[in-house]
Every structure is written in structure tokens, then in C-alpha cells.
Amino acid sequence: MGKHVTLDDVARAAGVSRATASRSLNNRIGVREDVRRNVQKVAKSLGYRPNQAARTLAGGSSSVIGLVLGSAGPRSYSYEAVIVQEVAKAASESDLGLLLVADALAPSQGVRNLLSDGLVSGVVVSVVATRNQWVNELLAADIPSVLIGQGESESPIRTVEVENLESSAEVVGHLLDTGCRRVGTITGPLNRYDAAMRYRGYRLAHERRSLEVDDSLVFEGDFDRDRAYELAAPLLDQNPDGVFGANDQSALAVYRRAIERGLVVPDQLSVAGFDGSFADAYVSPRITSMVQPFREIARGAVGALIEVMGGSNDVSSQYIDPDIFFGDTTR
Amino acid sequence: MGKHVTLDDVARAAGVSRATASRSLNNRIGVREDVRRNVQKVAKSLGYRPNQAARTLAGGSSSVIGLVLGSAGPRSYSYEAVIVQEVAKAASESDLGLLLVADALAPSQGVRNLLSDGLVSGVVVSVVATRNQWVNELLAADIPSVLIGQGESESPIRTVEVENLESSAEVVGHLLDTGCRRVGTITGPLNRYDAAMRYRGYRLAHERRSLEVDDSLVFEGDFDRDRAYELAAPLLDQNPDGVFGANDQSALAVYRRAIERGLVVPDQLSVAGFDGSFADAYVSPRITSMVQPFREIARGAVGALIEVMGGSNDVSSQYIDPDIFFGDTTR
DNA sequence: TGTGGCATTGGAAGCGCTTCCAAGTAACGA
DNA sequence: TCGTTACTTGGAAGCGCTTCCAATGCCACA
Numbered sequence: 229m230g231k232h233v234t235l236d237d238v239a240r241a242a243g244v245s246r247a248t249a250s251r252s253l254n255n256r257i258g259v260r261e262d263v264r265r266n267v268q269k270v271a272k273s274l275g276y277r278p279n280q281a282a283r284t285l286a287g288g289s290s291s292v293i294g295l296v297l298g299s300a301g302p303r304s305y306s307y308e309a310v311i312v313q314e315v316a317k318a319a320s321e322s323d324l325g326l327l328l329v330a331d332a333l334a335p336s337q338g339v340r341n342l343l344s345d346g347l348v349s350g351v352v353v354s355v356v357a358t359r360n361q362w363v364n365e366l367l368a369a370d371i372p373s374v375l376i377g378q379g380e381s382e383s384p385i386r387t388v389e390v391e392n393l394e395s396s397a398e399v400v401g402h403l404l405d406t407g408c409r410r411v412g413t414i415t416g417p418l419n420r421y422d423a424a425m426r427y428r429g430y431r432l433a434h435e436r437r438s439l440e441v442d443d444s445l446v447f448e449g450d451f452d453r454d455r456a457y458e459l460a461a462p463l464l465d466q467n468p469d470g471v472f473g474a475n476d477q478s479a480l481a482v483y484r485r486a487i488e489r490g491l492v493v494p495d496q497l498s499v500a501g502f503d504g505s506f507a508d509a510y511v512s513p514r515i516t517s518m519v520q521p522f523r524e525i526a527r528g529a530v531g532a533l534i535e536v537m538g539g540s541n542d543v544s545s546q547y548i549d550p551d552i553f554f555g556d557t558t559r
Numbered sequence: 560m561g562k563h564v565t566l567d568d569v570a571r572a573a574g575v576s577r578a579t580a581s582r583s584l585n586n587r588i589g590v591r592e593d594v595r596r597n598v599q600k601v602a603k604s605l606g607y608r609p610n611q612a613a614r615t616l617a618g619g620s621s622s623v624i625g626l627v628l629g630s631a632g633p634r635s636y637s638y639e640a641v642i643v644q645e646v647a648k649a650a651s652e653s654d655l656g657l658l659l660v661a662d663a664l665a666p667s668q669g670v671r672n673l674l675s676d677g678l679v680s681g682v683v684v685s686v687v688a689t690r691n692q693w694v695n696e697l698l699a700a701d702i703p704s705v706l707i708g709q710g711e712s713e714s715p716i717r718t719v720e721v722e723n724l725e726s727s728a729e730v731v732g733h734l735l736d737t738g739c740r741r742v743g744t745i746t747g748p749l750n751r752y753d754a755a756m757r758y759r760g761y762r763l764a765h766e767r768r769s770l771e772v773d774d775s776l777v778f779e780g781d782f783d784r785d786r787a788y789e790l791a792a793p794l795l796d797q798n799p800d801g802v803f804g805a806n807d808q809s810a811l812a813v814y815r816r817a818i819e820r821g822l823v824v825p826d827q828l829s830v831a832g833f834d835g836s837f838a839d840a841y842v843s844p845r846i847t848s849m850v851q852p853f854r855e856i857a858r859g860a861v862g863a864l865i866e867v868m869g870g871s872n873d874v875s876s877q878y879i880d881p882d883i884f885f886g887d888t889t890r
Numbered sequence: 891t892g893t894g895g896c897a898t899t900g901g902a903a904g905c906g907c908t909t910c911c912a913a914g915t916a917a918c919g920a
Numbered sequence: 921t922c923g924t925t926a927c928t929t930g931g932a933a934g935c936g937c938t939t940c941c942a943a944t945g946c947c948a949c950a
Contacts, residue, residue, distance in 0.1 A: 282936035613906035
């Protein structure tokens with residue numbers, strides 16, 4: 229093994245200068261075609277592999293992007309597990325490395341440094357809290373960033389996310405249209421944009437059918453399953469015949485609680501969620517839900533990030549439509 | 560924002576040389592205590608953040624490790640989702656960045672380069688196939704590596720994994736001890752060490768009770784759920800009263816197929832698995848399983864990697880004992 | 891034949907940091 | 921008092937790569 233093959237070695241072996249070698253390998257213009265080909269051939273035969281650190285240092289930008297996740301990272305069967313998977317894939321397709329930063333709400337200093345200096349030339353953020361530390365820090369550090377799922381017009385950051393309003397209206401509408409008269413909801417934290425929109429969608433579905441929302445059926449949760457499980461008790465006390473969970477975890481919690489109370493789902497209670505993380509043919513329940521097109525979202529986010537890294541100042545939000553999945557928790 | 564604060568800036572502001580500044584910030588010996596403190600104070604007030612690329616280039620090693628995953632990455636609710644989560648956490652605790660390389664069986668050239676040169680100073684590998692490309696390449700490239708879950712004495716690589724033999728014997732023993740007489744199994748790919756061990760454990764449990772294994776109840780799978788679902792059909796045709804899936808995904812598939820056939824679990828058929836990825840109080844079924852202590856494994860792997868990066872030549876395997884979880888798929 | 895212009899190329903200057911090495915200094919024992 | 925040792929420090933040399941800039945060679949054209 230011994231020493232590393234450096235660009236110098238390649239240049240020497242090919243009989244050109246290091247500058248020319250570099251240009252050849254990076255497909256820069258200004259190299260005669262035959263020279264370029266020769267250099268590339270030599271590099272290959274020598275097994276040359278550019279040192280990424282040196283390249284980053286000299287070139288000013290690396291080919292690694294970061295993925296910042298809120299909470300403790302990909303809790304199994306969660307929204308985040310899928311995000312990780314799809315973003316990793318998308319990054320890889322663009323020949324970008326993916327630096328994963330989980331548990332982002334309490335980043336250790338060391339890891340934060342990784343993000344802020346040098347190693348990473350862009351970041352995809354999918355954190356849970358609104359207006360959080362991370363976004364501000366990234367903006368302050370002037371490092372290219374794209375948000376997944378936090379569309380909030382006030383922050384001047386490019387965002388890719390699922391369409392929340394109409395899709396929530398759609399799934400709630402399905403509940404209403406299949407006979408539910410008292411549809412309750414466990415919302416997400418309403419200071420979050422997506423949570424707020426889903427709640428608006430819930431109301432919108434009622435309005436469109438000229439139905440009143442009974443506010444005693446509305447409980448503000450925080451997208452956390454255990455919290456939703458707590459809230460399910462008082463909610464079920466109100467005798468709803470349908471529940472919309474603002475995410476699948478919340479819907480699942482309500483389902484659980486309902487079953488434990490001996491309710492028959494969906495005959496006595498319909499349950500719908502949002503995210504589509506339980507549209508799994510092998511486990512129960514399969515929750516009726518708006519399925520986020522995660523692949524598309526991840527690809528969109530990575531693509532947008534590449535643009536931003538390339539200098540784009542576009543800070544628009546991109547909304548991607550989910551598809552409804554009819555599971556076995558609704559009629 | 561403007562310029563980046565460099566070490567030079569700090570040194571100048573603190574009235575020392577860059578060398579001293581560097582030593583101070585890295586807590587190297589050979590700096591007077593008051594000087595060190597002053598430098599650190601100045602650095603902080605200037606908001607100095609070392610450029611990781613430069614540090615890597617100059618120092619020869621980075622503070623990022625890679626995590627190589629086989630298959631398409633963290634499929635939700637899978638073994639891998641948990642691995643990602645725990646390794647990320649463990650790395651973060653050691654102030655290491657985590658570069659995620661999913662879909663490792665077909666790594667794009669670019670991403671592979673990331674691993675092999677510079678950016679990463681060590682790798683944790685959790686790939687599915689035995690004797691795979693990755694391991695060989697990493698060994699050849701002489702980059703510090705630790706394997707999760709592929710203990711195989713022939714490859715001289717440090718390994719951390721769950722204890723497979725006795726634990727499989729334990730869970731299968733549970734089936735046998737709760738009345739099952741015909742316990743079948745869907746194994747993993749038997750050319751893999753862990754799969755082979757679990758299968759041996761399955762046989763061992765029988766031997767210890769002086770029971771014969773009916774080979775027509777043994778089907779070789781590949782840890783994949785869909786494949787297991789296919790195999791479940793002929794397996795169930797043999798009228799087993801218990802099934803051991805070599806991983807939870809396989810057990811789940813059998814469970815599914817059994818339910819679809821109208822079998823009552825666990826009354827007519829007990830199902831047990833391995834991994835503990837379905838010990839979730841909210842979804843069904845909760846499969847009886849050997850629960851891998853993922854956190855411990857991840858911490859162990861990262862710890863081992865740190866040792867290897869530090870020069871250790873220890874290539875031993877570390878086996879960590881799982882705990883049995885009694886779900887509702889067994890009596 | 892002379893000259894400007896263009897395409898290629900090599901030299902060299904860093905990117906920001908670590909670390910070897912030699913120089914400077916203070917403290918110690920004889 | 922002076923030589924020694926033990927610490928601290930700064931200078932400087934890179935780590936491997938990109939890229940600016942000047943130099944070269946070649947062509948077309950007048």
C-alpha cells in the first residue's frame with residue numbers, strides 16, 4: 229500500500245505539470261484533448277484518488293452536504309427514517325456525500341463545527357422546531373441551506389415540502405364523506421407552519437361542507453406519539469366518530485387508545501393520519517393517510533441545495549402533493 | 560459576514576504565533592497555562608472555528624467517520640434504521656461527524672472516493688453480504704474499520720455484534736418449552752456468519768431437548784421480508800406449530816401469511832424472531848424476539864473504531880448479549 | 891516576413907492548519 | 921558565577937490540490 233498516489237505522481241507519470249493534470253482530471257477547459265485523455269488514463273492506471281480534504285481546502289467547497297435532523301434521529305418507522313434514507317439516496321445520485329447530524333437540538337460543539345466550517349458546502353435541514361437555533365445559525369454563517377418541511381415565509385430560506393392545506397382537507401373530507409359527524413383532531417404544535425396548515429385543512433374540510441367544528445374535539449399535540457396518546461383520552465371522552473391525527477404517529481396513538489377502550493375501528497371510529505409512514509402491508513394498523521412523496525421531496529431538496537450552492541438566491545418554497553392512502557382505519 | 564476568522568487572526572489578536580495558537584486550542588502540551596487560556600478566550604470572542612478541511616489536510620486525519628450500510632439504507636422499521644440512529648448518536652457523543660453511505664452495494668464512484676481519501680478517518684461497516692467488496696476494499700485501502708454484525712474469523716477486522724448462537728437457542732427453546740412440537744425456521748442466507756449461527760442455535764435448542772429437527776421445516780431465506788413471505792407458504796404447508804424467523808422481518812412475513820390463512824397466533828402457531836425491531840407497544844404484531852442492544856452495539860463499534868484509528872491492531876470480535884422480549888406471537 | 895491573437899501549458903502562490911526544529915528563556919545545581 | 925536542563929515559543933515547511941498569471945508555441949492574416 230505505502231504512499232498515497234498524489235496529483236504530482238500522476239502529473240509526473242503523464243509528463244505534464246500538476247496544473248495541467250488537475251485541469252484534465254476535472255474536465256476544465258484549456259487542455260488539448262489528447263493530453264487530457266492521456267492524463268486520465270495514467271491517473272486511472274495509477275489508481276489515483278484525489279484527496280478530498282486538499283481539494284476542499286484549495287477549491288473552497290467540498291462535495292459533501294449535511295443533513296440536520298431534529299430530535300434523536302431516525303426513530304424507527306418514523307418520518308425521519310424515511311427522510312434519511314431518501315436524502316442519502318438523492319445525495320448519492322448527485323455524487324455528494326452525506327454528513328448526518330442527528331439530535332440536532334443539542335448539537336455538541338464539535339459536530340456543529342463540522343457543519344459550519346469547511347467540510348460541508350451545504351445543508352439540508354429537517355428539524356422539528358420552528359425558528360430554531362439551527363436555521364438562524366446557518367443563515368448567519370452564510371452557508372447554503374434548504375429546509376424540508378418548514379415552509380414559513382418569514383425565513384428567507386429555500387424550502388421543499390409537502391402540500392399541507394389541501395391535502396389535509398382532502399383526508400379529513402374523506403372522513404366526513406364516509407359518514408363521520410364528529411371528527412376530532414390532534415394537531416401538531418400550532419406554532420409550526422406545517423402543523424398550522426394541517427389544522428387549517430381540517431377546518432377547511434368542514435367549512436366546505438358547511439359543517440361546524442366542535443372545538444372540544446380539537447387538541448394541540450406536538451407530533452409526538454406519547455403526547456398524542458395522552459391527549460387521546462380526553463379526546464375520546466368527547467365521543468368522536470372520527471379522528472384526524474396531524475401525523476401518523478399521532479393517529480396511531482389514538483388508534484391504540486381506542487382499541488384499548490374496546491372501540492371498533494373503523495366501525496365506531498375512523499382514524500386518519502398524515503405522512504404515510506404506516507402504509508405498510510405487513511403491520512397493523514394500516515392508517516389511512518396522506519402519503520408524502522418522500523423520494524420526490526428528498527430529490528427536490530437536494531436539487532434545490534445544489535442550486536443554492538451554485539449561487540442561486542431563489543428562496544421560494546416548493547410544495548409537493550401527497551397521495552391519499554386508504555388503509556383499514558377508515559370506512 | 561465577510562471573511563472567515565482564521566487561526567492567523569486569532570494568533571495575531573492574542574499576540575502569539577500561529578504555532579502557539581494552534582497548540583493552545585488543541586490542548587497540546589508545551590504552552591504556558593495563562594497563554595493558553597488567553598488564546599482560547601480570544602478565539603472564542605472572535606468566533607473562531609477551525610477549518611476542518613485544512614485541519615484534516617495538515618493533520619492527516621479527520622474527525623469524521625463513515626457508516627456504510629448495505630442495501631438501500633434505513634428502510635423504515637428496520638434493523639438499519641436503528642443502527643443509523645444509534646451510530647449517529649454514538650459518534651456525536653465522541654465528537655465525530657458521521658458520513659452516511661447508504662446503498663453500499665452499488666456505491667457511485669464519487670461517494671466511494673469520499674470514503675477512501677481524506678475526509679473520513681475510519682469506517683463502521685454494516686453491510687449485508689459476507690466477504691463483500693467493501694470490506695476488501697477498505698482493508699486494501701488500509702483504512703481503519705470496524706464491522707457491525709458480520710463476525711467471521713477469517714477477515715482480520717475488528718467486529719462488534721450480537722451474540723447469535725446462544726440467543727437463538729434461547730428463543731427457539733422458548734417455543735419448544737411452551738408446547739411447540741414442530742418448529743420451523745426461515746433462516747438468513749447461510750453463507751453469512753450471523754445467519755449460520757442463528758440456524759445453529761435453532762438446531763442446538765432441539766438437540767438440548769433431544770428433539771429431532773424436521774428438515775422439511777427449514778427454509779433458507781435472505782433476511783428479506785418479501786422473500787420470507789414467499790417461503791412462508793411452503794413452510795406453512797408443512798403444518799408447523801411454531802416458527803423461528805432469523806430476523807424480525809422474516810418472522811413478520813410468516814405471521815402475515817399465517818393470519819391470511821386464518822391461523823390463530825399464537826394458539827395454533829407461535830412466531831418468534833430476532834432483532835427486536837418490533838417490540839413496539841403501538842403496532843401489531845409485537846413479535847417475540849431477541850432484542851439487540853443496539854445502543855450498546857453502536858457505542859461499542861464507535862469505541863472500537865476509535866481504538867483502531869488510534870493504532871490498535873486488535874481484530875477481535877466482541878459479542879453482546881441480547882435480551883428476550885415476550886411479545887404476543889407466542890404463548 | 892512580421893505581428894497580433896488564441897489555445898495550451900507550467901510556475902508559483904496560496905487555501906488554513908499542524909508540527910518539526912531551532913532559538914530563546916527561566917530555573918536549577920555545582 | 922556559569923553551564924545544563926527543562927520549558928516555551930516562533931519560524932518555516934509542508935499536507936495535496938486549485939487557479940491566477942505569465943510564458944510559450946502556433947496559426948492566420950496583412
